[in-house]
Amino acid sequence: MSRPLVSIISVNYNQEAVTLDMLSSLSVYKDPLEVIVVDNGSVNNPEKEILRQFPDTIFIRSDENLGFAGGNNLGIDRATGKYLFFINNDTEITEGLIECLVDFMENNESAGGVSPKIHYFDEPGVFQFAGFKRINILTGRNSTIGTFEKDDHQYDEVAMTPYLHGAAMMIRNEAIQRAGKMPEEFFLYYEELDWSESIAHTGYELYYVPCGMIRHKESVSTGKNSPLKTYYLNRNRILFMRRNHKWLSRSIFLLFYSVISIPVNLLRHIFKGEREHANQLLKAYLWNFSHEGRVNGRYKY
Structure with missing residues (x-):
């Protein structure tokens, strides 16, 4: 059958x-x-x-x-x-x-x-x-x-x-x-x-x-360490948390990401000479301040 x-x-x-x-x-x-x-x-x-x-x-x-x-x-x-x-x-x-x-x-x-x-x-x-x-x-x-x-x-x-x-x-x-x-x-x-x-x-x-x-065959389209990957991984990490977590856990995440994660990773890319990665990381972070997080109807930003 x-x-x-x-x-x-x-x-x-x-x-x-x-x-x-x-x-x-x-x-x-x-x-x-x-x-x-x-x-x-x-x-x-x-x-x-x-x-x-x-x-x-x-x-x-x-x-x-x-x-x-x-x-x-x-x-x-x-x-x-x-x-x-x-x-x-x-x-x-x-x-x-x-x-x-x-x-x-x-x-x-x-x-x-x-x-x-x-x-x-x-x-x-x-x-x-x-x-x-x-x-x-x-x-x-x-x-x-x-x-x-x-x-x-x-x-x-x-x-x-x-x-x-x-x-x-x-x-x-x-x-x-x-x-x-x-x-x-x-x-x-x-x-x-x-x-x-x-x-x-x-x-x-x-x-x-x-x-x-x-x-x-992992990352054939975007490359294993590309600025494109840096941008979307970071932009969408923030977007996911905004869309799928309530205000307390979302606030904890945003505080940690803003005060610790972003500065540390920006410095890491700069010291490694990866300035385009650093630019894309900052761009990904700022994108979330100008775009709405809620579209799935579960939680609101």
Whole structure:
């Protein structure tokens, strides 16, 4: 008996070859798939080559870069599957991954979304993700369980997680109808954490499900240490805390960030000769004083 339809949604941005590798890896799944690739305003339109190699793909072209959330939301608008599996274009799935996630969701109606075990692509057998810990109200940061550990089956048990991992997250379509689409205000980074909060707020549970594994080529689009990454990580860290924490914890965070975190990190970038990183850090901080934090209706700034 075949499983319910799964819609694969992946966003491409100037990484045609990487996206083609991801699409090729989907061939290990034998049940029906609806594969949606959203091109987020790449310089060179990859439509011709993607459809030549994978003619059943639903290709959506945006003339501008709408960010991670905006691109995925275009895919959501076209998806018809019972489950939507959002995977980064810089990932490759392994055999049995989709089957095990679907089976878990089918057997756990309270599950709104799941993320699988994630390994680093360039370091076989080494964890990137085995679940998340909650955001620290002082720093606005959270830690990933298992990162850089060798996989010796120490994280082979299903566990609830406060957040799904944006590189690979299967979400029940019904949960999206309740929670709404990805928050486009973030553009890049922290959007999946905010979305996880919205899904959990509707009453669904989120899980780490380790019976399948995906390999992730981390930070292909933005670079491992780019000013762009510095800007959006810091801008959106503040935005997330403004949107998802009540006044006391939000105030504690903003005080710590303003008095300690920003000065320390500005000096660190300057001493390392990373002046553009310092500029982007300051720009990220100031952005939050001119933009409203509330758009999800849960808490107000």
